[in-house]
Amino acid sequence: MQVTVKEIKEVFKFCEExxxxxxxxxxxxxxxxxxxxxxxxxxxxxxxxxxALFKLQNLRNRIAQRMRYLVEHKKKYKKEWFAGxxxxxxxxxxxxxxxxxxxxxxxxxxAFFFYRANLDLLESQYLHKRIQGFVSGIGGEGELAFLxxxxxxxxxxxxxxxxxxxxxxGDFSFYDLLEHEITEIAELKTKKLEDNKxxxxxxxxxxxxxxxxxxxxxxTIKPHAGMDQRIADKLKKQVEAIAKIVKSQKNKNNYSxxxxxxxxxxxxxxxxxxxxxxxxxxxxAGDGLLFAGMRFPSASLFTxxxxxxxxxxxxxxxxxxxxxxxKLVKQNSKNNGLIMGQLLYNPDFGDKNTSxxxxxxxxxxxxxxxxxxxxxxxxxxxxxxxxxxIEDLQVQGYYVDSKYLSAETRKNKAGFxxxxxxxxxxxxxIVNFLQSEKSVLSSVLEAERILLETGTATMSYIKPQFIxxxxxxxxxxxNDNS
Numbered sequence: 001m002q003v004t005v006k007e008i009k010e011v012f013k014f015c016e017e018x019x020x021x022x023x024x025x026x027x028x029x030x031x032x033x034x035x036x037x038x039x040x041x042x043x044x045x046x047x048x049x050x051x052a053l054f055k056l057q058n059l060r061n062r063i064a065q066r067m068r069y070l071v072e073h074k075k076k077y078k079k080e081w082f083a084g085x086x087x088x089x090x091x092x093x094x095x096x097x098x099x100x101x102x103x104x105x106x107x108x109x110x111a112f113f114f115y116r117a118n119l120d121l122l123e124s125q126y127l128h129k130r131i132q133g134f135v136s137g138i139g140g141e142g143e144l145a146f147l148x149x150x151x152x153x154x155x156x157x158x159x160x161x162x163x164x165x166x167x168x169x170g171d172f173s174f175y176d177l178l179e180h181e182i183t184e185i186a187e188l189k190t191k192k193l194e195d196n197k198x199x200x201x202x203x204x205x206x207x208x209x210x211x212x213x214x215x216x217x218x219x220t221i222k223p224h225a226g227m228d229q230r231i232a233d234k235l236k237k238q239v240e241a242i243a244k245i246v247k248s249q250k251n252k253n254n255y256s257x258x259x260x261x262x263x264x265x266x267x268x269x270x271x272x273x274x275x276x277x278x279x280x281x282x283x284x285a286g287d288g289l290l291f292a293g294m295r296f297p298s299a300s301l302f303t304x305x306x307x308x309x310x311x312x313x314x315x316x317x318x319x320x321x322x323x324x325x326x327k328l329v330k331q332n333s334k335n336n337g338l339i340m341g342q343l344l345y346n347p348d349f350g351d352k353n354t355s356x357x358x359x360x361x362x363x364x365x366x367x368x369x370x371x372x373x374x375x376x377x378x379x380x381x382x383x384x385x386x387x388x389x390i391e392d393l394q395v396q397g398y399y400v401d402s403k404y405l406s407a408e409t410r411k412n413k414a415g416f417x418x419x420x421x422x423x424x425x426x427x428x429x430i431v432n433f434l435q436s437e438k439s440v441l442s443s444v445l446e447a448e449r450i451l452l453e454t455g456t457a458t459m460s461y462i463k464p465q466f467i468x469x470x471x472x473x474x475x476x477x478x479n480d481n482s
């Protein structure tokens with residue numbers, strides 16, 4: 001079956017219109033608007049986004065099918081034509097995946113709003129590996145059918161996991177509109193019947209089963225009588241996995257504290273304000289951090305996916321960045337090194353979601369900046385030299401374990417009575433989520449203070465959780481639930 005450029009453009013146009021509508025709804029939600037139209041748009045938000053992703057995944061599957069066909073019949077085609085066609089199809093497949101990832105980034109922002117009172121549960125979702133693409137086939141049809149017909153269940157809003165990257169266990173969650181929390185996670189199984197009818201079987205697991213043993217939870221699972229045994233066995237495993245993540249993992253040695261952190265909001269805003277279409281603009285943030293920003297002229301989703309030369313920008317970046325990057329070098333240090341990254345997305349537009357963080361959409365940044373960032377009209381690269389932060393920690397008496405240190409430095413532990421293991425985990429908070437080096441240093445020092453205060457342990461495990469007050473005030477009485 002042929003896959004034409006015209007068809008691809010039509011799918012991308014549909015997705016672009018869907019994404020734009022969803023973005024407007026998210027913007028109204030962030031601004032705290034409360035209208036009847038917004039309530040209706042929120043109810044339809046996930047369905048609109050899901051159908052766009054479903055179309056993209058079906059297109060992606062058809063491209064893969066066409067590529068397999070061409071490979072199987074390779075001898076029928078001229079070598080040059082075959083190579084060119086495979087190159088084009090590969091590009092269309094990659095582009096479709098990128099646009100799926102953009103849609104899921106929008107879905108993550110939506111889902112986080114309803115999970116913000118269940119941060120422990122959200123953190124548990126990260127235990128599962130990332131789920132690539134979007135579900136298709138019978139399963140996808142069933143999930144879309146459920147979403148269409150059950151946007152709420154017993155007064156609880158349906159949250160669809162398929163439109164997100166952060167919700168990885170289960171197919172749906174249910175948000176209690178009165179209690180402002182997630183109360184169930186569910187698995188959906190679909191069976192195709194005659195006359196193109198679908199039989200849907202939903203299994204719900206409550207999020208407050210902490211005291212129930214696993215055997216008791218599993219004994220309540222009663223697969224439909226007509227369910228295939230293989231599917232029933234899979235369902236039990238999935239329910240067991242969900243039951244495990246909703247079980248409270250309380251530890252009497254857990255301690256928490258609130259720190260007023262600092263972030264590079266102003267620097268990113270300045271970068272956006274100064275950036276143009278000709279060449280990258282650079283803004284220095286911390287001693288070891290440089291941001292580079294580049295805007296692109298307005299273009300359709302299809303054009304900016306396939307016709308923009310990101311490689312050209314990346315290849316030209318070193319020529320422009322040499323002078324600004326020199327300011328990141330720490331004089332008289334043997335451990336200078338530069339780490340290059342991209343804000344929000346990986347190069348393939350895969351997500352950078354990390355436990356304990358908040359989607360960038362909810363950051364206190366200008367709405368136009370965020371939209372251009374999410375929709376790839378504005379690209380932000382970072383250049384980070386971790387030696388400044390590392391040596392600040394060393395001044396405080398810490399041995400720092402980092403792969404960015406020279407072998408000689410890593411071996412030298414003399415004179416240090418305390419240390420920071422897995423330091424490199426902090427780097428993602430800085431380059432991907434804009435936390436300042438100063439805040440990272442403060443969190444380490446605060447962890448040490450708590451450790452010394454309790455006096456019962458020799459090691460602590462830091463689990464950061466970003467909290468923005470304006471986002472976490474969710475109760476009608478105005479009480480801050482953070």
